[in-house]
């Protein structure tokens with residue numbers, strides 16, 4: 382029986398169409414070119430690449446410390462950290478000091494944190510006195526000097542833009558995409574005014590992953606997140622601080638704006654849901670005062686931070702990791718449309734798992 386999708390002529394065809402030009406979509410497009418697909422199209426509704434979660438995040442290149450309750454994620458982060466830092470050296474702040482501080486009432490004790498770091502092989506030593514005295518000793522049990530870095534999202538975007546042009550990936554911006562259905566030897570796509578036939582489709586739309594037109598078997602939790610951008614007091618310049626493990630906070634350099642980001646486990650999330658409706662970043666009442674007030678109790682010098690503004694972004698995580706903090710990559714082929722691959726990149730360094738997966742797939746003869 383003839384399919385409806387095949388009846389109307391296509392305006393264009395391509396080997397692969399990637400929906401979403403965030404860090405993941407851009408990297409996937411490059412990998413597919415390296416795998417020999419001649420005609421790769423990368424499409425985003427935004428006016429430039431990396432405008433959404435790939436910009437508005439805490440910029441941490443994870444090295445495992447964050448995940449004492451999710452060992453597999455901690456180990457994957459450790460395995461990816463040096464690879465990421467070396468591959469993207471020009472977009473990583475090279476000389477950041479990273480402190481992890483264990484708060485009184487934390488779910489891990491200082492001794493447990495040290496043991497955990499030893500298990501995953503992550504550098505960790507008691508923080509020298511001039512760092513330890515940054516914290517209120519009544520609220521912080523111990524601070525550790527660790528090795529973690531941050532990336533500069535603007536540099537990453539510039540680098541990817543150059544790489545996409547050099548690789549001959551066709552980039553189409555300001556273009557909304559919707560998957561229409563399976564078509565003969567491919568997938569029918571509506572991209573702006575055009576109907577496109579793609580042999581393969583990758584849905585790399587992160588917070589909108591369920592709305593590209595293909596069903597997702599995994600359940601995704603979305604949370605509207607607020608991060609403050611602050612001009613830190615001089616003592617915090619070049620220092621990233623993470624207070625563990627519970628309703629505490631992180632203050633990290635945010636090189637793309639020359640400021641620090643401040644996120645708080647209790648006040649950064651505004652609302653969470655798993656409704657079938659696309660989300661908008663509706664203006665919210667800011668939690669900035671509560672965030673800063675509570676963080677200042679632990680790190681008194683924050684009282685001299687100047688708030689420059691808030692970044693709002695939708696955070697997408699897997700429901701199955703709601704209670705263990707795990708951040709695995711999701712790679713899912715649609716049962717009804719096996720030529721569509723959905724990829725949810727839970728954190729930036731998971732890109733190495735995606736590349737490995739793409740290399741195992743048969744992309745067929747061009």
Ligand SMILES: Cc1cc2nc3c(=O)[nH]c(=O)nc-3n(C[C@H](O)[C@H](O)[C@H](O)COP(=O)(O)OP(=O)(O)OC[C@H]3O[C@@H](n4cnc5c(N)ncnc54)[C@H](O)[C@@H]3O)c2cc1C
Nearest residue numbers: 401403404405426434435438439441558587726727728729
């Ligand atoms: C608050 C917050 C803090 C985070 N902190 C960190 C951190 O410190 N370290 C870390 O490694 N990770 C962090 N992450 C996770 C990280 O940001 C994501 O893993 C990563 O950015 C996902 O990249 P992406 O390309 O999949 O998504 P995005 O960058 O969001 O790209 C998706 C793109 O799809 C486009 N799109 C969506 N639907 C359509 C459509 N129908 N048609 C056309 N275009 C469409 C969007 O415009 C967007 O550009 C954080 C995330 C958040 C939200």
